[in-house]
Each structure stands twice: as structure tokens, then as C-alpha cells.
Amino acid sequence: MxxxxxxxxxxxxxxxxxxxxxxxxxxxxxxxxxxxxxxxxxxxxxxxxxxxxxxxxxxxxxxxxxxxxxxxxxxxxxxxxxxxxxxxxxxxxxxxxxxxxxxxxxxxxxxxxxxxxxxxxxxxxxxxxxxxxxxxxxxxxxxxxLAGRQPDMAQLVAVASRSHRDQATNELLEALKVSDTVGVGSSLKFTLLAEGRADLYPRYGRTMEWDTAAGDAILRASGGQVLDIHGNPVRYGKADIDDPFAHAGFIAFASEKAAHAYLSHINLR
CATH class of the missing domain: 3.30.540.10 (Fructose-1,6-Bisphosphatase, subunit A, domain 1)
Structure with a gap:
């Protein structure tokens, strides 16, 4: 197409x-x-x-x-x-x-x-x-x-869900020494990263592919990345698994530098 x-x-x-x-x-x-x-x-x-x-x-x-x-x-x-x-x-x-x-x-x-x-x-x-x-x-x-920003690693800004905040998210934000957190609803969280207003958006737990596809496309095109909780690029069309079209969690990043910080974190655990 x-x-x-x-x-x-x-x-x-x-x-x-x-x-x-x-x-x-x-x-x-x-x-x-x-x-x-x-x-x-x-x-x-x-x-x-x-x-x-x-x-x-x-x-x-x-x-x-x-x-x-x-x-x-x-x-x-x-x-x-x-x-x-x-x-x-x-x-x-x-x-x-x-x-x-x-x-x-x-x-x-x-x-x-x-x-x-x-x-x-x-x-x-x-x-x-x-x-x-x-x-x-x-x-x-x-x-x-739109273009995501290169982060100041001493002053990372995160976007977090207003309705789905959990302990795993809080622990990650603490581990990465996030200095500020912005709460917003819906897929608008992706746009804050794409606009250069924040650096990462963690979402642990189950979400569906239709929740993220449009925001993911926008973020990737602006220079960002969306990884699963193991650090691999999120993929779509997973109809072959027991829970089709579902994500088991993801972290969205405005830049490769911010993503690298996360990858370093999980490699040290």
C-alpha cells in the first residue's frame, strides 16, 4: 500500500x-x-x-x-x-x-x-x-x-498513565533517577515524547496493540523507540500467541539515548 x-x-x-x-x-x-x-x-x-x-x-x-x-x-x-x-x-x-x-x-x-x-x-x-x-x-x-529531544540524563522527564500507575513503574522511575513525571490520559502520552516534551513513557502490564499502534508510528517517525520490557522492539500482529494482539508491557522513548539508559538498567539487574 x-x-x-x-x-x-x-x-x-x-x-x-x-x-x-x-x-x-x-x-x-x-x-x-x-x-x-x-x-x-x-x-x-x-x-x-x-x-x-x-x-x-x-x-x-x-x-x-x-x-x-x-x-x-x-x-x-x-x-x-x-x-x-x-x-x-x-x-x-x-x-x-x-x-x-x-x-x-x-x-x-x-x-x-x-x-x-x-x-x-x-x-x-x-x-x-x-x-x-x-x-x-x-x-x-x-x-x-515532530522530533524527539536528546535527554539530559540528570533531568529525565517521564510520562505516566493517570489510570494505570503501578509499583513497577515507580521502581523504574526511581532507578533511572527521573526528575519529573507528567500525568496524562490516553495515547496522548506518545505525543509528549514525539513533541520533545518528555523522555520516556513506561507501561507495565497488559495493553492491546490498537492502544499503541498509532502513537508508536508517530513516535518512531519522530526518532523515538518503543521496546518491550525485555528491551526488544515491540512487534505487531502477534496472532499466534495465547493472548493475540496483546502487549505484556512496553517502554516508549523519545530518543535512542533514553532507550540506551533503560537497556543498561535491565542488563545490570
């Missing part, structure tokens, strides 16, 4: 339409339900996913789409070569709580690697995008190229 300007513009339109569907549901009011894993889901999740699926079938007919709500309903397509990962509303807890830190996420995976992605925060009207060559922030018609 050619990741050209027309393709990325089409993904942007899909994300914006999904965002409008989410905001419409929020204005009208909604009920919160629980899925089998006890995570929350609302009509906004389902409405946004339907909008994205309709767009993707037009943009890339025949390319498989692994989408969060369809997956929860048992609709799991065969994935071989290239496919989309879709989280129609990442940060549902933030959405339900009335906060604005929720996002629409569309990632294109090619041979296990997030190759392109769109991440949109509709309540903030923030749009981030990535191709294999670059990542950028879209503000109206202006596009600003």
Missing part, C-alpha cells in the same frame, strides 16, 4: 469524522457499560468505530482491520503482511469522567511494524500523523514536523 499524501489525508478525514461522532454522543448523553474484561465502553466507542470502518473500507478495500470493539465481539480477521489497528476511543475512562484526554487512533501495520498512523484528540482538536519518513502535528492547514 502506498502511504502517500492522499492516503494520509483520507485517514485524517476518517479520524475527524470519528471525532465528530464521539462529541455528538457526549453532547447527547450516554450510558457506560462494561465489557467482559471489565473495561468501560460507551455508544461513542461503537459509533466512532463504525465511522472509521466505513472510511477504511473505501480507502483500502480488502486490507484487514483489527478494531477494538469488533475484536471484543469476536470479529478477528486474518492478518498477513499489512493491516490496520483501530482504537476508536482511547481513554474511555477519561471520556466517561468528563475529561478531554481521549483520542481516535488508526495505525497501519506492515510486516509487524507500525508504518503510518493518525492520532486525533477531538475535544482538543489536536491531530498528529506519521508516514514512514516523518511525523507531524496538524494545526488547521499548517503542519509542524
Amino acid at each position: 502506498s502511504v502517500d499524501a492522499a492516503f494520509l489525508d483520507a485517514l485524517e478525514a476518517a479520524a475527524r469524522d470519528a471525532g465528530r461522532a464521539i462529541i455528538s454522543v457526549r453532547k447527547a448523553g450516554f450510558e457506560t457499560e462494561r465489557k467482559s474484561d471489565a473495561s468501560p465502553v460507551t455508544e461513542a466507542d461503537r459509533a466512532a468505530e463504525a465511522v472509521i470502518m466505513e472510511h477504511l473500507h473505501r480507502i483500502a478495500p480488502g486490507v484487514p482491520v483489527v478494531a477494538e470493539e469488533a475484536f471484543a465481539a469476536g470479529q478477528i480477521p486474518e492478518t498477513d503482511g499489512e493491516f490496520f489497528l483501530v482504537d476508536p476511543l482511547d481513554g474511555t475512562r477519561e471520556f466517561v469522567a468528563g475529561r478531554d484526554e481521549f483520542t481516535v487512533n488508526i495505525g497501519l501495520i506492515v510486516k509487524g511494524v507500525p508504518t503510518a498512523g493518525l492520532l486525533y484528540a477531538p475535544a482538543k482538536d489536536l491531530m498528529y500523523a506519521a508516514s514512514p519518513q516523518a511525523a507531524w502535528f496538524i494545526d488547521g492547514t499548517h503542519r509542524r514536523i
